[in-house]
Amino acid sequence: MINKVLIAEDHETTNLSVQRVLEEIGVEQPEYVYYCDDALAKISRAKQAGNPFDLLITDLYFEKDHNVQQLTEGTQLVEKARSVQPELKVLVFSAENRPAVIEQLYEKYEIDAFVRKARNDAKELRIAIDSMAKNQRYYPRHLRQFVENNSYEFNAFDIAILRLLADGIKQKDIPFYLRRDNIKPSGLSSVEKRLSFLKDELSCSSNEQLIAFCKDKGIL
Amino acid sequence: MINKVLIAEDHETTNLSVQRVLEEIGVEQPEYVYYCDDALAKISRAKQAGNPFDLLITDLYFEKDHNVQQLTEGTQLVEKARSVQPELKVLVFSAENRPAVIEQLYEKYEIDAFVRKARNDAKELRIAIDSMAKNQRYYPRHLRQFVENNSYEFNAFDIAILRLLADGIKQKDIPFYLRRDNIKPSGLSSVEKRLSFLKDELSCSSNEQLIAFCKDKGIL
């Protein structure tokens, strides 16, 4: 069962709603914080006190303010929290809708559920928590479509080139940076070939469009 | 006094929270809808029944779904609502943080208050509604800072060029599309000059970097 829940969410209204939803499904006194650092502290203390949390519900992006924080993103919080308490269940609740980013949450950060802030998010929260109570991961069905026709898998070389381009490095200067970082291949021709291939694959007709595409998908 | 309030907000959780905040400050049974079209219908009916709303709280961006809608943006709703009931007070509650967009809400759409979905949004909602109850517009102070150190204001011409680039149109072909859409100037030289200016202004050294920047800032 899921009884002890922590909410890490900087928006006051959203935080409130999540509390309400949890109360409605029988979670007594969900705890909540507005900063990642506070969340980590609470998780550590609960663990040490022998009364660890069952579930962490966290946002992805926390806005900076006058309170300087160690952890500034939900992903960092997830990593740290899991290093304290590996079996902690994690639900990410965010407006993020870029498939690549969400995919990474499941693969790299091994989250148990993702619910997008959207039309029926309260209902979906309940469903997701139900799944987790049965020790199942919750993978929103609307995502499956996205992932299946997820056109192309970018490799390290692709990403390196695209990053450099998006950072304003001229194509002809890219080999220099690739060699500096020991990325192979590094020849200008290889860069040209690869970019040409990527544009063809993703039906982009210019580098500009390619960068726009990657930004939209969250690849960059 | 503000007694009769309508909430137009597609996110279920956010909608819930706003209801709660309103109830806390004494609004009895705030009404709420998830679509702009429904909001307009309610406003019209209430007006005709001689029991018009005092305040509309609306989001800016509504996600499209299977229910095809006439109105898809909060701004459209505001215009239509005001054409039905000119004295209706309007509070926009949105995550939008681009100064130009917010500025426009006050100037073009003459909204009475803007509250950004952010850290203390619930408290800010209360303050904003208090102001409006005294027939004062509410202009968040944190906005004033933003507006000042705002790097650069993009105009219609800039956006048109950048869109075309991000859509994969070659620079040399852009004049054709500008002429087609009656955007002036439309010469290739003007396009080159403008792009050069933008890159200089935003310290970007390539079109690719410029597109990446605009995607990051939500300009595209």
Place this chain on the structure above:
DNA sequence: TACTGGTTTACGGCTTCCCGTAAAAAAGGC
């Protein structure tokens, strides 16, 4: 009409990009 200031467009050279071909290097099989 002629003058003026500002904007827009046209032109030319230089650089960078694009893309096909071919040489060089590396990887794998026997």
Place this chain on the structure above:
DNA sequence: GCCTTTTTTACGGGAAGCCGTAAACCAGTA
């Protein structure tokens, strides 16, 4: 080791982008 296949790099010509200058255009004014 040697041969084959694949990957990587080098080169070169044509297209596109970049940037400064000059010409054309277009109000507004006398």
